[in-house]
Amino acid sequence: PRRWTGLVWRTTLEQIRFGGAQALPLLSVAALAVGLLIVTQAGTYVPLEYAPGLVATILVRDVIPLVVAVVLIGRTGTAIAVELGGMQLSGEVDALQVMGLPVEHVLVLPRLVAGVVASGLLTVYGLAVGTVLGYLAARLLQPIPFGLESLGNAISGADISLALGKSLLFGAVIALVGVREGLAVSGSHRLLPRAATRAAVRGFTLVLVLN
Numbered sequence: 001p002r003r004w005t006g007l008v009w010r011t012t013l014e015q016i017r018f019g020g021a022q023a024l025p026l027l028s029v030a031a032l033a034v035g036l037l038i039v040t041q042a043g044t045y046v047p048l049e050y051a052p053g054l055v056a057t058i059l060v061r062d063v064i065p066l067v068v069a070v071v072l073i074g075r076t077g078t079a080i081a082v083e084l085g086g087m088q089l090s091g092e093v094d095a096l097q098v099m100g101l102p103v104e105h106v107l108v109l110p111r112l113v114a115g116v117v118a119s120g121l122l123t124v125y126g127l128a129v130g131t132v133l134g135y136l137a138a139r140l141l142q143p144i145p146f147g148l149e150s151l152g153n154a155i156s157g158a159d160i161s162l163a164l165g166k167s168l169l170f171g172a173v174i175a176l177v178g179v180r181e182g183l184a185v186s187g188s189h190r191l192l193p194r195a196a197t198r199a200a201v202r203g204f205t206l207v208l209v210l211n
Contacts, residue, residue: 004101008110015114019076020121026075030067031126035059035134036141039151043144052146052154059134060159061166062211064126069170069207072119073200077178080111081199084182085192093183103183111175119171123163131155170207177203 038059042051084107087093096106135148181199185191 004106008106011106012110012113015111016118018079019072019114020118023071023075023122024125027068027071027122027126028129030071031064031130032133032137034063034067035130036137038063039135039138039144040141043138043142043146048145052150055151056154056159059130060127060155060163064130065123065163065166065170066207066211068119068122068126068167069174070204071122072115072171072174073203073207076115076118077174077199077203078196080175080178081182081195082192084179085185085195088183088185089189108179111179112172115171115175116168119167120164123167127160127163166211169210173206173210174203177206
């Protein structure tokens with residue numbers, strides 16, 4: 001019903017804020033660290049003509065999407081499992097159904113949309129931090145034989161499209177695994193930590209397989 005649209009919208013925005021905006025400090029450190037490491041190693045051990053392309057391929061296509069996924073698994077996936085598991089045990093899920101609110105619209109859809117949106121936005125941010133700030137930090141530590149412009153030219157539209165495609169898929173999988181594990185909780189609140197652990201392990205396993 002249209003009268004519940006506001007509730008779904010508010011829940012979605014809250015999930016995006018928690019999974020996206022509040023994850024920026026952690027992602028900043030992680031993306032800067034991996035960018036610094038990859039640029040430094042490529043500048044030291046890889047021939048000049050291959051170094052920019054290698055950095056672009058490894059950092060953009062694989063590492064940054066995986067770093068974003070790890071951040072989301074640790075924050076969003078486990079939080080969703082614990083939150084929905086608590087709602088399941090306290091009877092809130094049953095109460096929503098009695099009120100005529102479909103669980104898939106009120107609980108699942110906002111978290112799925114938020115997981116996809118947050119993952120995409122964090123990936124764009126992580127790519128900027130990992131490539132630009134990672135390169136500049138590497139330059140402060142040692143001479144890098146290629147310039148930032150060469151690195152930027154080596155990053156193609158296909159690289160960015162693949163990174164975003166992976167991240168959107170990862171975000172959806174992480175959210176759905178968290179929802180599934182949370183709604184599967186029954187019996188005792190002592191099972192909530194197990195649900196969080198299963199959400200993290202299964203989410204990370206699926207992300208690795210999909211990658």
